[in-house]
Amino acid sequence: MASHQRIKATLRRFRRRELSDQGFGTSLIGPGRLVNKNGTYNIYRRGRRQVTPYQALVLMSWKRFWLVVIGSYFGLNLLFSVAYMWVGVEELAGIREGNFWRQLEQVFFFSVQTITTVGYGAVHPVGQLANLIASIEALMGFLFFGIFTGVSFARLSKPIALILFSRYALIAPYEDIASFQFRIATKHDHKMTDVEATLIMTWVEDVGGRRVRRFKSLELERARILMFPLNWTIVHPIDRNSPLSGLSIEDLKRMQAEFLVFIKGYDETFSQTVHASTSYLWDEVKWAHRFLPMYETLPNGHIVLNLEAIDACVEAPLPQ
Numbered sequence: 001m002a003s004h005q006r007i008k009a010t011l012r013r014f015r016r017r018e019l020s021d022q023g024f025g026t027s028l029i030g031p032g033r034l035v036n037k038n039g040t041y042n043i044y045r046r047g048r049r050q051v052t053p054y055q056a057l058v059l060m061s062w063k064r065f066w067l068v069v070i071g072s073y074f075g076l077n078l079l080f081s082v083a084y085m086w087v088g089v090e091e092l093a094g095i096r097e098g099n100f101w102r103q104l105e106q107v108f109f110f111s112v113q114t115i116t117t118v119g120y121g122a123v124h125p126v127g128q129l130a131n132l133i134a135s136i137e138a139l140m141g142f143l144f145f146g147i148f149t150g151v152s153f154a155r156l157s158k159p160i161a162l163i164l165f166s167r168y169a170l171i172a173p174y175e176d177i178a179s180f181q182f183r184i185a186t187k188h189d190h191k192m193t194d195v196e197a198t199l200i201m202t203w204v205e206d207v208g209g210r211r212v213r214r215f216k217s218l219e220l221e222r223a224r225i226l227m228f229p230l231n232w233t234i235v236h237p238i239d240r241n242s243p244l245s246g247l248s249i250e251d252l253k254r255m256q257a258e259f260l261v262f263i264k265g266y267d268e269t270f271s272q273t274v275h276a277s278t279s280y281l282w283d284e285v286k287w288a289h290r291f292l293p294m295y296e297t298l299p300n301g302h303i304v305l306n307l308e309a310i311d312a313c314v315e316a317p318l319p320q
Contacts (some may be wrong), residue, residue, distance in 0.1 A: 091127025115141035163276035195265035252282035
């Protein structure tokens with residue numbers, strides 16, 4: 001009971017200060033998270049959901065994209081091969097005698113040569129229908145390669161933040177108080193400047209007999225850095241003005257607490273602003289730990305940033 005009273009007393013102050021739902025609403029009550037670890041929203045649409053082919057091709061993974069390209073390429077050639085076989089192989093000069101599968105193999109590779117405009121000439125159409133199909137296939141080849149070339153360029157030129165987040169957040173000592181910490185680093189050598197961080201705490205509480213989700217922006221020790229050459233440990237001091245003040249890990253579990261992280265910065269390679277996001281659930285917070293350094297200076301003066309050490313931490317007692 002004392003723990004419940006402490007939670008209510010702590011959160012009552014912040015409910016009066018900030019009731020913004022940050023876009024998620026106040027009625028999302030469930031065991032799942034709002035923002036996935038990869039930064040996507042934990043939202044799945046049904047009903048009148050619409051995705052354009054261009055949007056789907058740009059947003060899908062590279063593995064799936066190449067499966068679509070290769071599958072479409074072979075499927076299109078197989079379709080035209082069936083069309084050539086339907087009009088008859090006698091309308092294609094150069095087809096050698098053989099069974100059905102042997103002739104289909106030759107027709108398929110003729111289709112490949114036609115759609116790619118290679119045209120070796122060993123097999124060529126002589127009938128009217130075969131010439132008509134070859135003409136349509138040549139047009140389809142231009143469209144096919146034009147579309148996938150454009151989509152490939154769009155995928156390669158799409159700005160991506162490539163921010164690496166620590167797997168866990170920490171409740172760590174900070175000066176003479178405790179703090180909520182996590183750290184980030186870039187996974188590439190792109191030069192990022194003017195990087196900003198936003199940290200939002202969301203929790204569930206009982207209001208008038210019903211469960212309501214609350215949100216509160218957490219004040220950071222430093223919310224913006226001009227340069228981002230190494231890692232950045234983002235710190236929220238847990239002082240008397242923090243909604244985490246006086247709470248334990250059991251309290252966070254009872255509140256279904258989640259910490260939403262949003263990073264924004266300017267990538268000079270793309271000359272655009274890029275974004276990255278993730279979240280930490282209450283059970284992804286390590287209590288009484290501190291991060292270990294990620295970088296070292298070599299004897300020749302070079303600085304090495306070890307990305308594998310982004311989660312490295314040790315136990316550290318918290319100030320009373």
